[in-house]
Amino acid sequence: MATQHSRSAARFMMAPAVILLLGWMLVPLSMTLVFSFKKYLPLRGGDLGWIGFDNYVRFVSSSAFWPSVQTTLIIVGGVLVITIIFGILLSILLDQPMWGQGIVRILVIAPFFVMPTVSALVWKNMLMDPVNGLFAHLWKAFGAQPVEWLSDASLFSIILIVSWQWLPFATLILLTAIQSLDSEQLEAAEMDGAPPLARFGFIILPHLARAITIVILIQTIFLLAIFAEIFVTTSGAFGTRTLTYLIYQRVLESQNVGLGSAGGVYAIILANIIAIFLMRIVGKNLDA
Amino acid sequence: MARAVTTRRKTINTVAAWAIGLLIFFPILWTILTSFKTEAQAINDPPLFFFFDWTLENYAIVQERSNYMRFLWNSVIIAGGSTFLGVIIGVPAAWSMAFVPSRRTKDILLWMLSTKMLPAVGVLYPIYLLFIKLGLLDTRFGLTIVLMLINLPIIIWMLYTYFKEIPGEILEAARMDGATLKEEILYILTPMAIPGIASTVLLNIILAWNEAFWTLNLTAAKAAPLTAFIASYSSPEGLFYAKLSAASTMAIAPILILGWFSQKQLVRGLTFGAVK
Numbered sequence: 001m002a003t004q005h006s007r008s009a010a011r012f013m014m015a016p017a018v019i020l021l022l023g024w025m026l027v028p029l030s031m032t033l034v035f036s037f038k039k040y041l042p043l044r045g046g047d048l049g050w051i052g053f054d055n056y057v058r059f060v061s062s063s064a065f066w067p068s069v070q071t072t073l074i075i076v077g078g079v080l081v082i083t084i085i086f087g088i089l090l091s092i093l094l095d096q097p098m099w100g101q102g103i104v105r106i107l108v109i110a111p112f113f114v115m116p117t118v119s120a121l122v123w124k125n126m127l128m129d130p131v132n133g134l135f136a137h138l139w140k141a142f143g144a145q146p147v148e149w150l151s152d153a154s155l156f157s158i159i160l161i162v163s164w165q166w167l168p169f170a171t172l173i174l175l176t177a178i179q180s181l182d183s184e185q186l187e188a189a190e191m192d193g194a195p196p197l198a199r200f201g202f203i204i205l206p207h208l209a210r211a212i213t214i215v216i217l218i219q220t221i222f223l224l225a226i227f228a229e230i231f232v233t234t235s236g237a238f239g240t241r242t243l244t245y246l247i248y249q250r251v252l253e254s255q256n257v258g259l260g261s262a263g264g265v266y267a268i269i270l271a272n273i274i275a276i277f278l279m280r281i282v283g284k285n286l287d288a
Numbered sequence: 289m290a291r292a293v294t295t296r297r298k299t300i301n302t303v304a305a306w307a308i309g310l311l312i313f314f315p316i317l318w319t320i321l322t323s324f325k326t327e328a329q330a331i332n333d334p335p336l337f338f339f340f341d342w343t344l345e346n347y348a349i350v351q352e353r354s355n356y357m358r359f360l361w362n363s364v365i366i367a368g369g370s371t372f373l374g375v376i377i378g379v380p381a382a383w384s385m386a387f388v389p390s391r392r393t394k395d396i397l398l399w400m401l402s403t404k405m406l407p408a409v410g411v412l413y414p415i416y417l418l419f420i421k422l423g424l425l426d427t428r429f430g431l432t433i434v435l436m437l438i439n440l441p442i443i444i445w446m447l448y449t450y451f452k453e454i455p456g457e458i459l460e461a462a463r464m465d466g467a468t469l470k471e472e473i474l475y476i477l478t479p480m481a482i483p484g485i486a487s488t489v490l491l492n493i494i495l496a497w498n499e500a501f502w503t504l505n506l507t508a509a510k511a512a513p514l515t516a517f518i519a520s521y522s523s524p525e526g527l528f529y530a531k532l533s534a535a536s537t538m539a540i541a542p543i544l545i546l547g548w549f550s551q552k553q554l555v556r557g558l559t560f561g562a563v564k
Contacts, residue, residue: 010384017381024437025403028411098302107309113547115498117518118536122319132331173563176555214562228500232522247409257413264410275405279398285562
């Protein structure tokens with residue numbers, strides 16, 4: 001049993017981390033909150049006083065707001081659907097007996113380790129460029145007109161790039177979950193004559209449910225915040241301005257800090273709603 | 289008969305998995321290949337795969353023209369420094385929560401996790417302003433601190449799940465033999481905890497190396513790490529594919545290698561122990 005002495009030592013050892021994280025959370029958060037109720041234009045007069053909820057109203061009533069929400073939902077939803085579906089298929093395939101499994105795994109996981117600015121620029125220039133990109137060469141080889149990916153199919157292109165980055169994450173987690181499945185259960189089902197699709201639907205999928213939920217929640221939090229991929233490809237043009245990017249533009253590009261901060265508060269609330277669900281699952285796991 | 293079927297299935301699996309694996313890996317492979325071409329060969333139609341005049345000149349040009357080494361060094365300092373600081377602060381915290389748990393331990397852990405969920409863009413201006421006021425904008429020190437703070441929750445969580453796996457009986461036995469707290473940590477916990485700490489370090493170097501929100505927004509010329517350096521290629525002049533490829537290859541190579549060692553830890557670290 002822990003003694004009084006070790007308890008106070010424990011508190012002392014925890015203190016730096018707790019204090020730092022508390023400061024990291026509270027100081028900027030309260031500043032954002034304060035700014036959001038002010039007319040604050042650093043380059044045009046600075047702090048121009050309190051204006052109540054004006055920024056909150058203006059942020060949601062600006063013509064850029066709803067399109068940005070829509071863009072955010074399409075990107076997050078699109079990437080989730082692609083990574084989950086292909087992640088499940090890929091993890092089942094990788095779980096099968098084969099030659100060179102370790103190497104294939106490495107190939108599949110690799111994109112996750114590529115920094116976002118590199119993957120975005122490589123896709124933008126070397127694959128998707130309408131003149132010199134590899135896709136353009138490929139299209140021309142089949143006699144088709146090369147596609148202007150990042151302007152004509154901008155959302156699809158961003159979804160493709162981001163999915164490529166996150167598919168390894170989904171696959172790896174689902175593969176870990178599949179490997180924890182009792183193989184005797186599957187063998188028994190097979191012997192009882194359950195066809196592959198039934199084995200997938202009644203054994204594998206239910207077993208993966210928790211892992212899928214975790215992938216969805218964690219990816220959603222990261223996907224809501226994607227920035228570099230848009231920053232270096234379209235800079236928010238061609239309908240790719242997400243909520244995160246809109247706030248970034250308000251704050252740093254047009255230096256309307258009050259308005260951007262109100263947007264920031266919305267983003268924080270949104271992220272917290274998702275976080276609550278994630279924490280429930282993670283918290284339950286702590287008790288186990 | 290059954291054996292033959294298994295071999296056939298195994299062959300099909302192998303072919304399918306390799307095809308998909310190579311397809312997913314292709315953009316990286318293509319980047320590496322292109323980095324060894326001349327600029328003219330890089331945009332050649334039809335594309336050149338292996339039969340071209342391999343050259344190292346792009347690597348030399350990238351280093352010469354943009355002083356690549358300085359960005360690399362910034363990345364090393366920032367990723368290494370933030371991880372080091374994070375582990376120094378995280379180990380005692382995770383240790384105390386794992387071995388001297390109290391009623392509030394779970395709440396504290398979940399609260400720490402919640403700070404990780406805070407969208408960076410929501411606090412962009414306050415941090416930006418504080419950085420200006422404190423003279424930290426475009427400094428390696430400032431960025432190191434910020435990256436340490438955003439990764440600290442993951443560090444503590446990972447360490448916590450590893451420490452939890454160390455059996456408590458061993459500690460009790462040591463205490464009964466009269467080991468002091470210091471001896472307990474130094475001679476018993478540390479050796480058992482080293483694999484967990486190593487994995488934590490590995491994953492966090494990867495995360496910090498690739499971080500591309502704060503590194504893009506809080507640096508300019510001086511402290512810019514590789515993420516920001518590569519971003520400068522988004523508005524290039526003239527032919528640049530081969531040079532972009534060379535710069536990219538150099539930027540991702542160290543992390544690809546580290547990453548392959550840390551596959552398992554990746555799952556644990558990024559799901560906060562919820563999937564092992």
